[in-house]
Amino acid sequence: MSENLSSVGLAMAGATSISNVIKDVAAKKVLERHEVIASGFWIRLFAALTFGVALAFRAMNGLLPDIKPSGGPLFGVAGWDASPLETWIVYLTIEVILVACNTIIMFRAIQITPISVCMPYISFTPVFLIATDYWINDVIPEKQYWIGVFLIFIGSIVMHRELFAYGWLEPIKAIYRERGCLYMLIVGFVNAITNPIDAKLVRMTDAFAQAFAFGCGMVLFFGILALLRRSPTGEVIKSVPLWALLAGLLEATALIFQLASHNYLPVAITISIKRAGIILTVLLGWLVFKERGIGDKLIASCVMLAGAIIFYAKLSMNQGLMVAGITLIGMGLALYVTRKPTPQIETA
Numbered sequence: 001m002s003e004n005l006s007s008v009g010l011a012m013a014g015a016t017s018i019s020n021v022i023k024d025v026a027a028k029k030v031l032e033r034h035e036v037i038a039s040g041f042w043i044r045l046f047a048a049l050t051f052g053v054a055l056a057f058r059a060m061n062g063l064l065p066d067i068k069p070s071g072g073p074l075f076g077v078a079g080w081d082a083s084p085l086e087t088w089i090v091y092l093t094i095e096v097i098l099v100a101c102n103t104i105i106m107f108r109a110i111q112i113t114p115i116s117v118c119m120p121y122i123s124f125t126p127v128f129l130i131a132t133d134y135w136i137n138d139v140i141p142e143k144q145y146w147i148g149v150f151l152i153f154i155g156s157i158v159m160h161r162e163l164f165a166y167g168w169l170e171p172i173k174a175i176y177r178e179r180g181c182l183y184m185l186i187v188g189f190v191n192a193i194t195n196p197i198d199a200k201l202v203r204m205t206d207a208f209a210q211a212f213a214f215g216c217g218m219v220l221f222f223g224i225l226a227l228l229r230r231s232p233t234g235e236v237i238k239s240v241p242l243w244a245l246l247a248g249l250l251e252a253t254a255l256i257f258q259l260a261s262h263n264y265l266p267v268a269i270t271i272s273i274k275r276a277g278i279i280l281t282v283l284l285g286w287l288v289f290k291e292r293g294i295g296d297k298l299i300a301s302c303v304m305l306a307g308a309i310i311f312y313a314k315l316s317m318n319q320g321l322m323v324a325g326i327t328l329i330g331m332g333l334a335l336y337v338t339r340k341p342t343p344q345i346e347t348a
Contacts, residue, residue: 046248113180
């Protein structure tokens, strides 16, 4: 991989991160007033229309997609051979179902929990990606990855550090008590399955064709679900059309850049850069939704981000330990500076 191609991939991954963050804010604006299925239908519909426009523009310029062999049997299992089209359909169907269910869970998380609290837990995706990337793409994790796992875990605890006053295990228990955080852990796990599938599908076609096919599948899924549940989809477009449109456009933009970056960068690096947006998400949660406790959330997000970066920066063990040491020292200083004074007990 040349330095020039890597720069292109990094730029695409950065655009993915920014688009994804603003999309989450727009989606929360929609979800503040409407239920998940109706909101998801319109957001995904606008995204699919954007994918269609992009694909049509490319077709007008003679760039027609085709389906290439996947380079191996289905899921790497010997004997599970299929034609390129059959393989592509199987992977696409699995991805649509998983991502659609994941979208419902994520939308529910940001609907019931402050966005600055639940979104940082998406940093657990690379932790889960250790296992899934090995299973799907045969990528063997390095030993220093566990340093990243440690930092992500520490950051998740720091997120609820005020609960240490009620017991040493309370911050850990809070992750499971706060349903939005637990939901985002589920989202992170499913993302760790779908991200390698994304990369495989893009290599079989191209980013635009894959995005359009995926977008149509998502609209079909949410459309059927909305009909079965009789979701009030009309109310969404009447009350918050611009927020739904913005969320859909940015959903499409983020996915196109993400899928395109897979041609230049390993999937893990793209997702790591994408998740770097959690810092901006926390800040926007404070600025847009007036969420409180921003100090602890920023500190925790930075620690979790450092853990995610260690996974994919190709650091040696010593370099990983050095980054972890600097991160923990910085975290300690930040926690000390932002500590709350202990209430004084008045004496007679």
